[in-house]
Amino acid sequence: MPDKCVRFKLLETADFNVFTGTAADGIFQLVVTKENADWPYRLRDFIQYESALSKDIILDVDEEDLELARRVYENHNYMDKFLRPYEQKVLVHTTTKENYAAIMQDGYLKSWNLLKSLGVEKEEKPIGYLLGDPPDYSD
Helix, strand or coil, X not given: CHXXXXXXXXXXXCXXXXXXXXXXXXXXXXXXXXXXXXXXXXXXXXXXXXXHCXXXXXXXXXXXXXXXXXXXXXXXXXXXXXXXXXXXXXXXXXXCHHHHHHHHHHCCCCCHHHHHHCCCCCCCCCHHHHHCXXXXXHC
16 A cells, blocks of 8 residues: 555644655655645645556645645646746756766756666666655656
8 A cells, every 4th residue: 555655744833844755654755844835836736746646645634724725726737837936946956977967968857767777877776765755756
């Protein structure tokens, strides 16, 4: 069950803003606090993305918060092709000098799974594996 099941947990406040990882019960979870102004988008994006992968989703969210997220999200989609008001115009991607050159030559970032299939990635497992990410997060 843990491979097909994910959890979204919304907290009022915590010592962090966002946390991902595998919980003690073996289920991958995204934990977000309401201190993030974008929590409604994170919640609805999570639901849409994981639903598209036919995952069973556990929502640890009050019904009122779920309804608020629906209203705020409106006609958005997790595949939106534009920046949202809270998103930065510049994304910093940390990599090696060699990988930077390859990214610039290709003109885009490739997923870990694609790089592995092309024989470019030499590591056995992506960093997300160590963080408890589901395998599809490396796509």
